[in-house]
Amino acid sequence: MSSDEPTSTVQDTAVSSSPAARGETARAVDGEPPILRVEGLTKYFQVGGGLRPKQLRALNDVSFTLRRGEVISLVGESGSGKSTVLKMLSRLEQPTSGRILFKGRDLLAEEPRSASLSYRGQVQMIFQDPFGSLNPVHTVAYHLERPLVRHRKATTPEELRRKVLELLHTVGLNPPEEFAAKHPHQMSGGQRQRVAIARALAVDPDVILADEPISMLDVSIRMGVLNLMDELKRSRGIGYLYVTHDIASARYIGDRTIVMYAGHMVEGGSSEELLDSPAHPYTKLLLEAVPDPRGNIFRELPAKSGAPQLVDPPPGCPFAPRCPEVMDVCRRESPRPVQLRRRDPGAPERFVRCHLYEEDQAPPVGEALGEA
Amino acid sequence: MSFFRQLLSNRKANIGLTLLGVFVLIATIGPYLVRDASEFLTTPLSPPDSEFWLGSTSQGQDVFAQTIVGARTSLLIGFLVGIVVVAIGATVGIAAGFFGGWVDDVLSLLTNVFLIIPGLPLAVVLAAYLEAGPVSIAFVLILTGWAWNARVIRAQTLSLRRKDFVAAAIVAGESRLRIMFFEILPNMTSLIVSGFIGATVYAIGAQVGLEFLALGDVSKVTWGTNLYWAANNQALLTESWWTIVPTGVCVALVGFALVMINFAIDEITNPRLRSEGGWKAVVRAAGVTPGFSTPVLRRGSLADSNALADSSAPALSKEAS
Amino acid sequence: MSSTPPPAASRARPGEPLLSVRDLCVEYVTPTGPVRAVDRVSFEIGRGQVFGLAGESGSGKSTAAMAAMRLLQPPAVITGGEVHYEGRDVLAMGEDELRAFRWKEIALVFQSAMNALNPVLTVGAQIADVIERHENVSSAQALERAAELLALVGIESSRLRSYPHQLSGGMRQRVVIAIALALNPPLLFMDEPTTALDVVVQKEILQQIAELKERLGFSILFITHDLSLMLEFCDTVGILYAGRLCEVAPAKELFANPQHPYTRGLMRSFPELHGPKQRIEGIPGSPPDMRSPPSGCRFHPRCSVAIPVCDQEQPQLITLAAPALARAVGAETDTPDAPVGQQRGHRVACHVAAQTAGSSDV
Amino acid sequence: MTYILRRLGFYLIAAWVSLTLNFFIPRFAPGDPASALQARFQGKLEPSAMAAMKVAFGLTDEPLHVQYFTYVKNLLRGDLGTSIAYFPAPVSEVIGKALLWTLFLAGLAVLVSFALGTLLGILTAWKRGSWLDSVAPPTFIFLGAFPYFWMAMLLLYALGFVGGWFPLLHAHSSHLSPSLSLEFIGDALYHAVLPAGSIVIASLGGWLLSMRNTMIGVLSEDYITMAQAKGLSERRVMLHYAARNALLPNVTGFGMALGFVLSGSLLTEIVFSYPGQGYLLFEAVKSQDYPLMQGLFLSITVAVLAANWLVDIAYVWLDPRTRS
Amino acid sequence: LATLLPLTGCSKRKAPEHEPGVAVVVPSTRATWIRNFNPFFESQARWPAAAGIYEPLVIFNRATGEFVPWLATAWRWEDDNRTMVLTIREGVKWSDGEPFTPRDVVFTFELMKKFPALDQSGAWNRLEGVSAEGNEVRFAFKRPFVLPALYLLGERPIVAEHVWRNVDDPVKFSDPEPVGTGPFTRVLSFKTQVYELGKNPNYWQPGKPKLDVIRVPAFAGNEQQALSIIRGEVDWSAAFLPAIDRIFVAKDPEHHGYHFPSLEGTVMLYPNTQRPPLDDVRVRKAISHALERERIVRIAMQGYTRVADATAFSDLYARYHDPRVLEEEGDWTKYDVARAEALLDEAGLRRGEDGIRRLPDGRPLKLDLNCVVGWSDWIIAAQIMVKNLQAVGIDSTLRTYEFGAYFNRLQTGDFDLSISWSDGGATPFVFYQRLMSKDTVRPVGQAAESNWHRFSSARADELLEAFAAASDPEEQQRLASELQREYVRHAPTLPLFPGPTWGQYNTKRIKGFPTKDNPYAPLAPYKSPGHLLTLVELEPVTKASSGQAQN
């Protein structure tokens, strides 16, 4: 996987005030080792039980690198393996194979069975459903105290209290005293999600894994949560792995975007470039399907819907059965990742896994939607 | 906790709790207020009169006193078995559900086996070979009764385990035991309470049954032995209904009280079950018969304050041209 | 679909909307008192039109739609307003009348197809039973029709004997649509018919609906919380906030010229797919608790341009004067032959907007 | 299908565990069948007779595990041994008819109670808040709270003894021989009215409640609203859409209940002198009749397991979702 | 359910089918019947296999205390009382027509020798050999054994050689089609709920039996049985009915009757004489004085029996009972708290501050009283006794055990006080042997068949030996008196009440039962073989009288 090359510094390309572009990522200086590196991560689930259990290939050979203060967005349709990636990294599930290098340490070799407390203290997670991720029987204060106590971030009760209120203040739940005493069901979705973020922040993590943190929230409050995440990235240099199926938000917050399909990373690169000039047919389809107020409902989609076969997948490219530009080779061989030429050489490297492309070929430009 | 507060505000629960409270009171202080229940006091089989309110047994014991005193052991065993059964069930169920894998395989096999083994026959066999007495009966009932709770709690644990707050706790670095007992367990309060109540109902009923079969210590005064003695002395043939009816009714009332509480718990945990009493009252008050379709109540029949607040605004028709 | 009767268009009296909802009020009776989930909502749907109701979760979209069909279950009661379908007073109908009315005239597509299909009956049986019930046909004929209907939504007829769980999410949703179309109703209510689906599937289904609509000529009440989708799909859009309609306008007009601060906030809550990245803020605060909604304009606590009157007085839905429209959008004005839903043009319920844009009391 | 097979495997294990338990429990207890016989005759048996009986019963002093293996070996050959309480009849013979009667009684009781309770559950849930709904559940809960045998005794006394409307005992009139004739079946049903009735009364409430609860849950499902909106007849919605789905969880309970009633009819059988397994078991326990106890336990367990298995199959049949 | 009623017809319920000549007998409570007529296992076989289908040589009539010749017509002792010679009745035929011969008797006893499991009376513990000579059978004993011998051997059922010779395993043989000499040998029908036996047309007693059929229904519970009896559906039964006069007799005073003679052993309180202070006769007598036997009999036994006196004899031994012994030695079964207290004080067991008596070493006097779970009459008796003992300063607790455990404790001597039965054989010999003989004492910890209280006296052994060998009735009488004296003096056990035998009858259809006024035999149908005496006397009520009785 070529993404390991210690390459790029993201530059402020567009003159814009978008958080991702505003370039806190610039702190990810050349030479600084990445916080998290994933190599060839693969996960097969046993399904069907009985005499002949089958393997469901949820993740295939996933590799990427996350640096300090960088946000990588993972997008893809339901079941494409986005959450599975996060579960591996949060050590909620055991990968079938592959390596996870955390600050240079080979995690699976050092902590093969379950994660150490120290890892837990550095990698935190935010879940999709802000109601489900907070225990309905505990108060907000309890949720924040536990990690503080567990990771010895506070020693005295006063300090504990102070830190809890501080955290609540940080995530914008004011007045903190009032919120500390609340139960989850006494708060709105956005507030709950802020508590979840506060809990993740409590241990002062380097990486936050966010699994569709806004998809369950009301539209009007989504941006608040995204912006909060973004501020924390800037002020604390936290690296995010942001999972979403909303491509627009992936672009909004993600420095880089990786598109997943059937457990494969099919395309990746700087968020803007990727969306402006999608290379992989699946990415194109995805973009085409996004509702657009200006769009014409009758505009033909480039491909049909359909779920990939994850159990006993056929050889070749997983998208081949649906791909409008399918070639013979696609049905035979699984494509290798190919580096594409970047519009802006300073941008993160751009890759696609598709037989249509050759090394350093330029991606098709701006064909997505007329405007741009 | 709000669960208990909700319970207290439920009508069915109130009926049940009140009834149960009365019996608990009877069981606690009653025995000090009545005659010696095992003493042979008066003419056998005398019908109820002003002195012996519920008459006497065929040995001339005071039925009233026996009924009161019997409550103590029976309720004690009931609650004891209830608590232990739930404790075992919860531990096994949570462990199975939480750990999964072979732990789950072994524990659920055990659970299912105990669930499917014919309970009463096993209880009869066991009770027959243990030293007769309430403790043995309790033991037997625990042995044959824990599995149901374990299964229910396992199922609930499985669904709670999938909840993100458990994953969040793992990610926060919490230990497994802490997650099991501080994160998952408190979410099953209603289940535990209703499991406890169910087990108590079972225990009281089964205890009475076993003692009726003379598998308990019939020299002790309990509800079961009261019925045993009544049957043994052919209460119905001698037409001395008073030796058999009071205890039977007491058992039923306690059972009824407990089931009502469980009924209420169902309603609380499953809002769909809650009665639509308020809605019906409102609809009926407006003279509409409730049917499947949404009723139409014209002009502010609900909360007049609301209607008033709105009437201050000019009628909407204003904007219509 | 040759065997289906032609759409009810022939019954239409010109100029009259197909469905007209006026001042609809719905309340839920809760232990803590009644909750007014829909408050004086008025809208009209013309023939062949797609009317969209958008709003956040809990704003009363489903309640309003279901109330119009009298399908709301306890503890809901309709406490005011009128619902007229082709001049028939839906709120005055009796139980039997409603049974015959529903589905024949207005059919419903539920949000989640999995929940809307009976898991233990085959798809075919579920389509056929509605046909058998309403039309005097044998079950064989009904099944035949069911097959036709499946074909219509792009599912092969062999699936008649499938159970819902054997179908993918998209297929189930299509089945639900097929059931809704079974009696060829003039009007379809679609309550978030695609939210549970992937974008690609969502797009496909919407395209299919649009195509069927063209072909069969029915009207649609379309409910969603996804504003982009709404604007893309609907002719006219109503924005609900906390049980009240705050803005109603033709989709294009609304997109180009949102008047209500809430609508504007919503528009600003969707990041762009293309173009320069901009920081967008969404709307501060969170939607109100419907058990104790704010006084006056329900949006005022979150509104950045609120003026003192906003927390005092409830703003009325007023039609914006044509000049204001013209200023904003250009030359587009009401034309006599324009569809009914659009004739009213752009209406908004906001004190501030009313002041700046001026209202037209025609 | 693998599901069904897997369950079968599980049932085998369950049967084995329960048999093993049943083998060891009585044997760890003091006393033996001969002294139990003494107990039955309240000491009127000569000590010499007891010694002779021990010989006759073939009580050995072999270590328990050896006995256990012999027992399992014999079991696999289908040999359940000789009963002690009914010496020298083979256990299989003693159990044979009793099992049929118990199955008949318990089966009848469970079916009637399940059917009635379920029906009432459906109706009360469908007409929530009606007078039926406000009267039936509490009434049957209250009735169900009475101990089985208490109810049985009362019924026996009131309807059988005082009223004289029903036979007091036995599974059929003594002048009839078991056959499949209409007369005999009618007679057997007539004899089963009171015992089954007491079980029905005591267990109806449970079915009613659980059915009512699931039914109410189902009634708020979208597919019910949709069915209503489709204008289907009330009957069809109630039965094919609501009840059919609400039945599923109850079917699992049905298997459990069958097992429970199979073993729980013990007390009822005693009260009504019903020639079923319940009383046999009681007697086997009293006379420490190990082989009979084991045999009964085996047959009860197998019956319970079979019932559960049938329910498993029925479930698969009822719920298309489990078929794939 | 109501639809079932017309199907079966209510009318059938009214009169239970009851043809004349059919007697419905309920000798025991059993849920189901298993076809087994093997007479050797009296406890397992269907009634009346041991005496009714098969027959014994002699029958001990408990009601009169006399031996009734049956298949044997006479008996005598020879050879220094070491050989008993029985004359076998002639003209008796097996029900298959074969003649009954002395060979059959010899065969039967040899079968019992070959298969010890069949030797339920332990005859071969005493016997040396059996042989037939002409119409006589000679039983050779190892030692003189006069008194109990007839009882031991004579009541064994005799089986037919020509049938049983061919039986492979007579122990497991269920004898489904019995061939016997008795009055009812034909199995007319056999169902799990009821079986019927038809009369033996070739019965050797002319004109008997007078009944054609006996029908035996199965009852699982007392309740059921009682209901049927009260409804008059049963002719002869042995159930425990509470308030029998009210619930049974009063229902039909003309026909319903009962008779509960005390023809069993005596129920006693066994003190463990190996455990101080129960080794002290004063303490034992004190305890006895403390017991309210009248109350026990009234409440626990519902007055169906009487209190025992200090000889411990039931009515069975009325013939031997010597009231003078009681006069001379004092009857310590009288309820006398003062005497009890005085005796205890005398024994050095003084009351402590708390009212509980103290042992010499200062420990409180605690005596547990063991009883069997579910044996309700005993439990009530025990409850009363515990209260009695507490009243005289003995800290007593009732312990109930499941029979196995209870019996184990009793046998191994692991108890303080235990309520239990005593032997009810034909003569006081075995009765006293088991209460006082060294032969029957086993060390504590080892299971004793009897003498659980573990008492012996040299004098008693002497007397018993003489008693066993005495064939002169006067001598027997004298020895019995001496034994009584020895017993009363030492109070080894504390008799409570003689055990009653139960029996109810209904003369509506069947007559000829023993009654209180005419106790020609025991009424209890379960008292084998004594019930045979009654069985052959029963006869149907004639049409004329029954017609009158029914209206």
Ligand SMILES: Nc1ncnc2c1ncn2[C@@H]1O[C@H](COP(=O)(O)OP(=O)(O)OP(=O)(O)O)[C@@H](O)[C@H]1O
């Ligand atoms: N525990 C599991 N056992 C079996 N299969 C699993 C398991 N967890 C996930 N899968 C399968 O792995 C695949 C990837 O799942 P994953 O949850 O990662 O998808 P996702 O991209 O997060 O989808 P969504 O957008 O729906 O959350 C899916 O096909 C899923 O069914």
Ligand SMILES: Nc1ncnc2c1ncn2[C@@H]1O[C@H](COP(=O)(O)OP(=O)(O)OP(=O)(O)O)[C@@H](O)[C@H]1O
């Ligand atoms: N059964 C009920 N009892 C009380 N209040 C209810 C009930 N059902 C709905 N409500 C309230 O009515 C309001 C409107 O609900 P409705 O379901 O119509 O919202 P919606 O706009 O369809 O939301 P969503 O996008 O989540 O479907 C909500 O505030 C909700 O809390």
Ligand SMILES: [Mg+2]
């Ligand atoms: Mg996911």
Ligand SMILES: [Mg+2]
């Ligand atoms: Mg909705």
